[in-house]
Amino acid sequence: MDMDRAYDESATPAALDRTLNNSSDGVDMDAPVSVLSRSTVYHGAVFDVEDMRLALATANGGNIEIRRQVMRHAPCVVMLVHDEERDRYLLEREYRVGSDCFAYGLPAGLMDDGEDIEPAALRELAEETGVAPASNADVRFDHVGAFYSSEGMSDELAHIMVIHLRHWRSVPRHFDPDEHVESAWVDWNTLRSVRITASNSFIAIQHEEFRRITQR
Structure with a gap:
């Protein structure tokens, strides 16, 4: 050898x-x-x-x-959501039992059986944050890729993307009975300064950082 x-x-x-x-x-x-x-x-x-x-x-x-x-485990969607007009990003915080903390992260959720990736992402985004595109023309998906969360022990496949919104509207949020999530729009520097511990969220942020650097 x-x-x-x-x-x-x-x-x-x-x-x-x-x-x-x-x-x-x-x-x-x-x-x-x-x-x-x-x-x-x-x-x-x-x-x-x-x-x-x-x-x-x-x-x-x-x-x-x-x-x-x-x-x-069912496949999931992970979304970095970008308000293009104000150049802001959606940041969440909720309790994560794996890290035993109220962790910062991005909107994410499980896909339903037979559900396509983009409709699943928009459904989860609306349910968790109350944010929805103003129209079909006001949303653009930048698909980062599909990655296994921990391929040595789980078949969970995470579909990671950046969602760019030209215009958006507020809709009612719909949480599961045991789901408690905070969300807010923050600027890029704030997003990069917080400690993100979820690898899928970090992949989405790194992808967007590369886009921002190359489009300066």
Whole structure:
């Protein structure tokens, strides 16, 4: 194995895989993974937990059995919302049990079954903040990408975007019974100065920072 061998960035993905294979411990990462068993060990209101036994193929024709637990979670939308006329951004604060604090963040929420990304984002935005585009012509989506929140333990896929609003209107907010969210418009410097601990929110802010720098 040659761990010091440099990878040529102009090479193909297949060449990258061959370079990575130099450090293999025998697992064939070009072969599919087989599911030996799976069972739901927890069923909750927001997510389920599945216990899985998996077989990784090896280069010599055998397999290695591993065990994993995965959180089955609905996909979500994460939105950095930009008021273009005033050059302000929506900032939220709510209690987050994972970090055990009232955390700053961005509007976000779960997608319903069969729901498309953009309608889900506008629905969640209205429900959480009372903000809605004045018309279809007054909203522009800058899709940052879809990222797994923690791919080693969860299948939650976050669709991250920046929503630019030319004009917007206020609509009634609709919270779930146990949902308590504060929101306010802040300027760019204030947004960048607060401590954002959610990685998906930080990705959206970094994407917007790059846009602001390149469009100066």
